[in-house]
Amino acid sequence: MEPDSESIAVPNGSIEEDRRSPPPPPMPTNPMVTPLLADLYQFTMAYAYWKAGKHLDRAVFDLYFRKNPFGGEYTIFGGLEECIRFVANFKLKEEEISFLRSAMPTCEDGFFDYLRSIDCSDVEVYAIPEGSVVFPKIPLMRIEGPVAVVQLLETPFLCLVNYASLVTTNAARHRLVAGKSKTLLEFGLRRAQGPDGGISASRYCYMGGFDATSNVEAGRLFGIPLRGTHSHAFVSSYMSLDEIIDKALLSHDGSSTCEDFVTLVQNWLNKIQRAKSLHGVFGETNQSELAAFTSYALAFPKNFLALVDTYDVIRSGVPNFCAVALSLNDLGYKAIGIRLDSGDLAYLSTEARKFFQSIEEEFDVFDFGKMNITASNDLNEETIDALNKQGHEVDAFGIGTYLVTCYAQAALGCVFKLVEINNQPRIKLSEDVTKVSIPCKKRCYRLYGKEGYPLVDIMTGENEPAPKIGERILCRHPFTESKRAYVVPQHIEELLKCYWPGNSHKTREELPPIGKIRKRCMQHLDQMRPDHMRRLNPTPYKVSVSAKLYDFIHFLWLSEAPVGELQ
Amino acid sequence: MEPDSESIAVPNGSIEEDRRSPPPPPMPTNPMVTPLLADLYQFTMAYAYWKAGKHLDRAVFDLYFRKNPFGGEYTIFGGLEECIRFVANFKLKEEEISFLRSAMPTCEDGFFDYLRSIDCSDVEVYAIPEGSVVFPKIPLMRIEGPVAVVQLLETPFLCLVNYASLVTTNAARHRLVAGKSKTLLEFGLRRAQGPDGGISASRYCYMGGFDATSNVEAGRLFGIPLRGTHSHAFVSSYMSLDEIIDKALLSHDGSSTCEDFVTLVQNWLNKIQRAKSLHGVFGETNQSELAAFTSYALAFPKNFLALVDTYDVIRSGVPNFCAVALSLNDLGYKAIGIRLDSGDLAYLSTEARKFFQSIEEEFDVFDFGKMNITASNDLNEETIDALNKQGHEVDAFGIGTYLVTCYAQAALGCVFKLVEINNQPRIKLSEDVTKVSIPCKKRCYRLYGKEGYPLVDIMTGENEPAPKIGERILCRHPFTESKRAYVVPQHIEELLKCYWPGNSHKTREELPPIGKIRKRCMQHLDQMRPDHMRRLNPTPYKVSVSAKLYDFIHFLWLSEAPVGELQ
Incomplete structure (x- = not known):
């Protein structure tokens, strides 16, 4: 499957439709994501705001990150749809309120009545579209509304965006190193950080460019294509071919039945053993394994893929696989291939390929040499890169632990x-300059150059005139005075769009289905200048502020910071 | 709070009771954990077993890990209760079956009838008690039952145990480095790997020795004590003291009302500024911050804890805090303390402590010098260890990212x-000897020495006589011939207990409430010989097999491995 394909192998009805449906009506959310999925301080602050009569102050919050992950110079934004669903359903239940009452026993009753009354109808959420390539400091989301309510969204939003963006980025990095021609399978559920860590991983790895997952629940929830065959336990659960009782197999075209598929397999194994071109490669193969493969082929003659490393890949697994695959071939079926789950994947895949090619020549079986080889042993970006450099014959990578846990x-x-609060810009200072926040309600643009690549992202104050195509604009580093550049954009994209208009009557952006988000992600990645995307020493992409915003940041900074006294 | 305390600040009714209730009746589980939270290959294997008439073969699976995490020599077992709840509720729903049918279109109808019929009534689950210190290779759980059903439990069990054990171990390691006298707070929800990653983290960090969490939902679900005050945004949401409208505060004993708490605070700030012992430490403090602290104290006079690093800890945050704390003191309230969230925590905590002590002396306020100092900036085992070595005045650590993501x-x-299958022992070979599985249904024991420390864990075949107190037993390394030792145990503990008897009529172990598990964990850690628990170069704890099991493993290994041919 092409990485940018939108096709979904597994049919999926209601969720896709739901995502295309119009605005507010409550959408299903992750059952773990409730208003109590928050830090206690959000509720203590809400109480303090309420007590001070300040809870309706109109606040503007930015959600952003400070540094790209994995030593790279780009990030993919994920998690937006989950945030919007959370906002759409935001309402405290009676049992949640009574729990809060018990956790905050000194608070006045009126506060709990207030909590009972709130929802997100007067909150506005602006965001960069999900699946976009994004950069540090630029707000991924801007949230406006009554300070007490918006503050309650802080932890749920961070929880929903942080991991989603991280694992989508990780998936995209794996796609970039593997190349577009390889199939990428996400196999991480068992090593994920909790059940929902696994489900989120499957969803966002698909978004970031994977082709399929092993996670059945993720397939059901999001329509992600599923993949899976059998484990080592299946192989070792068999003792011998005698265990196979029903040996009959109907041919692929339904025209005839092979009454004893087991004998057919044994005959093929003998022929392979005697074949000149394969002479001496192997002796006796493992009979448990042969029985397991034969049995699996009888169950899935159209989808025969065998795990070949339970005993010995080259001396047992591959010849056993070939005997079964050639028997299937006799009946008009085409085996899919093998999976390697241990050992030197470069060497084993190359040896297996040679074996398949010898079989193709020896027995004149069309395309047998092109048999699919899947590899799946603790893979990550580095090991795939190393395999590429060494040379290998792997067609598909199954990636688990390192991918989903973002190891x-x-x-x-x-x-x-x-x-900003009540139209007053606010700044958060820090001794670490990278932790100083950029004040003001802002607009954000991506400026593209002549060659079609994005050149720079720029933030301006809300009311500054927008940059114009063909007009020179000064882009300044937000904190370093000397770093600045003039840019003449050839194309301009405003980054933040309205996904939750509250009662502002703005048009609400659609939440596209996952296939479309995945496509956007692949297109965005293709569009970037290659030096930003390099694995080693990538060029940083520039993030800037307008001259006016630069001046204002530094004015506010000086006015808020206490002046030291040297003694 | 003592790390081994069982007290729970937040009342919690139904869940505790439910956990103590007797055997099978369905218990509530995590809504994300359904039978579809599995890899597709579990269902394809189930089909192949069913098609071969092999699905009822009685299989025994071990769940274990191969290497302790974090460079340590111990692990804490977590996740058992969730596994047992999953088993108790295991039943495929009609909509799940129809999804599987769509995902596996070539499978016969009878298979889906079979899926409809299965539950875990003929499965048996044996496990080491949750919260125990555990070691590589020893099964944490042994699962017996019809091969097709037990295989369906593989991924859910691994998903539930892997992260739970990892993060419990991480929490225990943080407890060991921080020491028993410090308060440990888990603040990780926003950086966790998905919402349920956050909830699981809070649960298992408490189990591993943390005192409280910021995660409200985890407090509600598990009765974990909650902590939280306010953020930087709360501080910067205030502009000046003029914003405070209602300035009255009732004294702690209710006997009088201070009509203008704001003026009281301003007066105290002036007194502090003029105090000789503090002379010149600071000039003008930030007025937004002073307003925010005053407002927060008006809302929570009994629980005043302030985040003091929004502008400048020593020149603004600490003096502002002290002005408010001294005002509260006038009204009979005792402030809790401060939180530091940036900068050099050793230096800042020491300076803050000196400031508090000067205030205590200058104004003769009892215990003001002992004010609680919480620190919370990207902390982990290493930074706490470094702080300990350097010297600091931190009383409580708030730990997030590094703890919950197990960074x-x-x-x-x-x-x-x-x-084992149908009473036949099975082995999984690998070119990597550490990946060879230990065959047979086994019994596992922990042998204790004269000094009360555990000496060695030993696995034996199911039917071997148990080791006896005072009798010499040979303990062998499972794979290395030369590694062996005689042990004369003074105390013996059988490790695997029955948590799900299926229809075996064995007694079912109780699932204790989380407070008891936490206590067991703390006791187990205390019981270990200190050199196994060292952060650097710990001594490996020995894991062994009986002489008889050793011989059998190696017999089976040779019989299954193909013999190579050198050419």
Whole structure:
């Protein structure tokens, strides 16, 4: 399957439709994501705001990250749809309120009445479209509304965006290193950080460019294509061919029945053993394994893919597989291939390919040499890169642990910062300059150059005139005075779009189905200048502010920071 | 709070009771954990077993891991209760079956009738008690039953145990490095790997020795004590003291009302500024911050804890905090303390402590110098260890990202291997000797020495006589011939207990409430010989097999491995 394909192998009705349906009506959300999926301080702050009569102050928060993950210079934004679904359904239940009452026993009753009354009808959410390539400091989302309510969204939004964006980025990085021609399978459920970590991983790895998952529940929920065959346990659960009772197999065209498929397999194994071109490669193969393969082929003659490393890949697994595949071939079926799950994947895949090619020549079986080889042993970006450099014959990679847990960097540091309240810009200072927040309600643009690549992202104040095509604009680094450049954009994209208009009457952007988001992601990645995307020493993409915003940031910074006294 | 305390701040009724209730009746489970939370290959294998008439073969699987995480020599077992709840509720729903039918279109109808019929009534689950210190290769769980059904449990069990054990171990390691006297707070929800990653993290960090969480939903579900105050956004949401309208505060004993708490705070700030012992430490403090602290104290006079690093810890945050805390003190309230979230925590905590002590002396306020200092900036085992070495004045650590994502090692590699089928022992070979499985249905014991420490874990065949106190037993490394030792145990513990008897009529072990599991965990950790628990270069704990099992493993290995041919 092409990485940018939209086709979905597994039929999926209601969810896709639901995503295309119009605005507000409550959409199904992850059952774990409730208003209590928050830090306690959101509720204590809400109480303090309420107590001070400040809870309706109109606040603007930015959600952004400070550094790209995995040593790279890009990130893919994921998690938006889940945030919007959360907002659409935001309403505290009676039992949640009574739990909060018990957890905050000193708070006045009126506060719990207030909690009972709130929803997100006067909240506005602006965001960059999900699946976009994004960069540090630029808000992925801007959330406006009554300060107490917006503050309650902080942790759920961060929780929904942080991991989603991290694992989508990880998947995209694996796609880039593997290349478009390889099939990428996500096999991570068993090693994921909790059940929902597994489900989220499958969803966002597909979004980031994977072709399929082993996770059945993710297939059901999101219509992601499913893949899977058998494990080592299946192989070792067989002792011998005698265990196979029903040996009959109907031919692919239904015209005839082979009454003893087991004998057919044994005969093929003998022929392979005697074949000159394969002479001496193997002796006796493991009979448990042969029985398991034969049995699996009888169950799935159209989808025969065998795990060949339970005992010994070259001396047992591959010849046993070939005997079964050639028997299937006699009946008009085409075996799919093998999976390698241990050992030197470069060497074993190359040896297996040679074996398949010898079989093709020796027995004149069309395309047998092109048999699919899947590899799946603790793979990650580095090992795939190393395999590519060494040379291998793997067609599909099954990737689990390192992909879904984002082992190379297990967290993305998205933050949620107040940038304006009651039209007053606010800044958060820090001794670490990279942690200073960029104040003001902002607009954000991506400026493209002559060659069609994005050149720079720029933030301006809400009311500054937008940059214009063909007009020179000064782009400044937000904190470093000397870093600045003039840009003449050939194309301009406003980044933040309205996904939840609240009662502002703005048009609400559609939430596209996952296939479309995946396509956007692949297109965005293709569009980037290659040096930003390199695995080693990539060029940083520039993120800037307008001259006016630069001046304002530094004015506010000085006015808020206390002046030291040297003694 | 003592790390081994069982007290739970937040009342919690039904769940605790439910856990103590007797055997089978369905218990509530995580809504994400359904029978479809599995890899597709479990269902394709189930079909192949069913098609071959082999689905009822009685199989025994071991769930174990191969290597302790985080460079340590111990692991804490977590996730058992969730597995047992899953087993108790295991039943495919009609809509799940129809999804499977669409995903496996070539399978015969009878198979889906079979799926409709299965549950775990003839499955038996044996396990080491949750919260125990455990070691590689020893089965954490042994699962027996019809091969097709037990195979369907593989991925859900691994998903439930892998992360739970990993994060419990991570929490225990943080507890060991912080020491018993410190309060440990889990603040990781926003950086967790998905919503359920966050909820699981809170649950298992508590089990591993944390005192409280910020995660409200985890507090509600598991009765974990909750903690939280306010964020930087709360501080910067205020502009000045003029915003505070209702300035009255009732004294702690209810005997009088301070009509203008704001003026009281301003007066105290002036006094502090003029105090000789503090002279010149700070000039003008930030007024937004002072307003925010004052407002928060008006809302929570009994629980005043302030985040002091929004502008400048020593020049603004700490003096502002002290002004409010001294005002509260005038009204009979005792402030809790401060939280530091950036900068050099050793230096800042020490400076803050000196400031508090000066206030205590200057104004003669009892215990003001002992004010609680919480630190919470990207902490992990290493940074806490470094702080300890340098010297600091932190009383409580709030730990998020590194704890919950297990950043230092984001996955534990538990596996689920077939060890016996129809009473025939099975082995899984591998070129990597550490990946060879230990065959046979086994019994496992922990042998204790004279000093009360565990000495060695030993596995024997199911029918071998149990080791006896005071009797010498030979313990052999499972794979290395030369590694063996005689042990004379002073105390013996059988490790695997029956948690799900199926229809075997065995007694079912109780699932204790989380507080008891936490206590067991703390006791187990205390019981270990200290050199196994060291952070650097710990001594490996020995895991062994009986002489008889050793011989059998190697007999089976040779009989299954193909013999090579050198040419």
